[in-house]
Amino acid sequence: MNTLVLTVLTLGVLGILLAVILYFVAQKFHVEEDPRIDEVEKMLPGANCGGCGFAGCRAMSEALVTRDNIASLFCPVAGGETMKSIAGYLGKVAPDKEPMVATMRCGGSCDKRPKVNHYDGALNCAVVNTFYVGESACAFGCIGYGDCVSACKFGALHINPETGLVEVDADKCTACGACVKACPKGLFELRKKWPKNRAIYVACRSKNRGAVVMKACKAGCIGCGKCEKVCPFGAISIENNLAYIDHKKCKLCRKCVNECPTGAIKIVNMEPLPKEPKVAPTAKSESKAEETK
Amino acid sequence: MRTFPIGGIHPADNKEWSKDKAIEQLELPNEVRIPVVQHIGAPANPIVAKGDKVLTGQLICEAVGFVSANIHSPISGIVTAVDSLPNGQGQRQNMIVIKREGDEWIEGVDLTPKLKRECNLSSSEIIAKIKSAGIVGLGGAQFPTHVKLSIPEGQRAEILIINGVECEPYLTSDYRNMIERGEMLLTGVEILMRAIGVERAVIGVENNKPDAIAHLNTIIARDNYRGIEVMPLKLRYPQGGEKQLIAAVTGREVPPPPALPISVGAVVCNVSSAIAVYEAVQKNKPLVERVVTITGKHLQSTHNYMVRFGTPTSTLLELAGGLPEGDVKILNGGPMMGRSIVDITAPIIKGCSGITVLSGAEAARGKEGACIKCAKCVAACPMGLEPYLISKLARLQKWDMAEEHNTIDCIECGCCSYTCPSNLPLLDYIRIGKQTVMTNIRARAAANNNKK
């Protein structure tokens, strides 16, 4: 009996003592924090991907709450709607941002871009990039060891074993930009996300002259400029032997697609325009023909 | 016998394939491609254009800034293009293409073989001559020699160390230079001593080259070269690393980066570079050629050629009987630090001491396993790093931690990968780590400067 009482007493006193100490410690080290940070954090997706540029969702919500101007802050995962509701909650103004999607701009699949050597080092694009151009003769194309795939936290990227190229699953992509940073060849770009995941882009980054490109890859942009001429919206520009379609100006009219002699302009989830019979196809007459349809 | 203090490995030296092949003059190429970058530092600025006629030894690219080097035409002929062309790794670089018409040298170059020993030039005159001749480290690093010889304010050189180690397996170009051009080498050393104002020079040679050691000692005794000593070193890779060689010869360790060898009073120069210095200073001959070893177990013949820069790699391969059957790996340099060549039309450049051809089986990397923490890489690292850890940090992209673990000390000697029982590509990842950490450090420095 005595033992029992003693045990209960000891433990009880110990408990009270510790509780008192804890109380004072909690008082002493209490940090005043804006309760809205917790609320904003709950509204964010909690992916902690770093796509916003902060270390995680917590850091982002702190910035959202403490900064006066939040126009430069954007969570690509949550998207514009969520950002607006967060801004509304905080009584601030959210920027208007269109949904974006990561786009891999290389079309040099195994059959189009032959291997000229056999790589035998660590299977990592950055390692390849430290010392040479890669297994094909193209210095700009996809290396294919998937640094981007491992960088993607949303499982939106995978390597197609048939083409050896990385493919983006637009539904899973949150445009966090991790792949843009991960690719040593700079093949990724965040482009405007069209409804039904439609897209048109130049799947080539080669700044080499046309002859050099053709030798290395049958699907490369040779900088011929046909697409630039045919584009009715002035969305296409040629720089360093390379065409670029400005996704802010492009209206998905698809005229450029048939013009491209190498098929470097990729078209996604859309049918290409019917090909005109090749009777003196000048750029102008063709575009007129399209308009009359 | 001396050697460096920590780490190191003993790969088979495989020098027997080419070490007894005397230096042959390679037939002059009909066309050369001269990259404007053949050195560490800013690319040189081309000063010739398409259609220009150039003479052998004529300046065609001018150094831009202090850390840069002149480039001279290795043949006489017509410039046919200044264009972006692939190097050995397939990367396109700005190159000058020259079609040969005879071999007409610029005036003032003494092409006679007679040794000219006497040199009364001042230090700055010697360095100016070296700079104008475009001499860079011919051991492979391609660091401009005149920069090395310009001792910074407040520091003093005490010893000149000549690197005759050639620890890289297979390669024999430095060895042949020591055997066949010993007098030129020693005169070059005398000039270098004069340039940096030291009384003592040590030529470090590994003890797998006893005849080179004996030969140089004979000349030193016979022709009375004062203050020059040939020091035999214990065979161990990477003895030819600058910091390793300094530690082996002097017992002094160069502090970690950014400290330079001069902080312990040492200046290191390669054997072939010393000969180039002799030719530049005494004979007015700019750097337009070098000895290149072409070697490999499976080649029909192996050679040591005197090659004009810009000669296509394929020319050497053809003279060695062409590529062997089956899978091959062609290396610019030796198997430990050489770079894979994937485009054999690429030109031979200043830093190319040899072309090594390995069969696929010799070079094949084994299947990667898990790190078993055997610590063999830690024991092998000549810089006292923890390769297994840095490699892993780089793989996980923990750049800050990689920096804390002194990634930038790495000299990329490859001892860690060589010794790893799990065939881990340790150096492959460490190299990325090193590059990224260097970039980060530079970015920080730039940001700090901006603040000021």
Next chain:
Amino acid sequence: MANRIFASPSPHIHGGESTRRIMCDVVLALLPALAVSTYILGLRVLLITAVAVASCVVFEYLINRFFLKRSSTIGDLSAVVTGVLLAFNLPVGIPWWIVVIGALVSIGIGKMTFGGLGCNPFNPALTGRIFLLIAYPVQMTDWTTGVPDALSGSTLLADVKYNTSLLSEVDFLQMFGGHMNGSMGEIGALALILGGLYLLWRKVITWHIPVTILGTMAIFAACVGATKGGALVWELPLFHILAGGALLGAIYMATDYSTSPMTHKGMIIYGVGIGLITMIIRLWGAYPEGMSFAIFIMNAATPLINKYCRPKRLGTK
């Protein structure tokens, strides 16, 4: 193209070391001790070893296949080494099913839970042995079953510790040859030392760990012996090195790569730690033998040692 041109970053050659070769060497080094053991204790030694090896290999294969869903790693032979070492830590009379449980704990909990070879914080064979020692204390300290009559009884360490025999009665020559009681692998001192020399020659291990462990134990024992008197001063150190699992532990178990420090300095600290803890347990602890616990404790300290014992960076003091 007739030839394929290979490309990779440097270096382009490899020293030829492989995990498999290292593990093969360890097994080879353990063979003399196995032979001595079989000669003295009978063929059952081979049976137990075979059961331990087979179950370790099978468990590793099954766990890789069905739990981790990755390609098999049994080709590196590390499971074989674990099996042999586990068997060496068991008494010869142990029932076979206990051996299988030991193997399951060794491989399943000691190794694969942490990610397999190279990731385990504790020596897998030791994990198995310690588990069995606590779970089956009777069977694990039964030194009589299946043993030739001449050897029946308790181990020398226990004898001396509990004063049932005196140190002066111990025959050191017999200890070298293997005529003493104990686990299967720990009785052939000379064979174990031979194997250790082989490993040193093959550069599988360095001298640092075994020498510091045994050295610490010897010095510690000598100090204690000097204060106690009685036995000759040289007897106590020699006795402690030869008796029990000291040699097996110091040469084969403590040197396990993934659970020992990476630098020589660290190895020395680790070795001294093991030596001290072993002697403290042996002289004043509840168990007659403390080697396995000592290694286990120092295994836990290894990450800490690694953190503070960095290699000397070239150019620094």
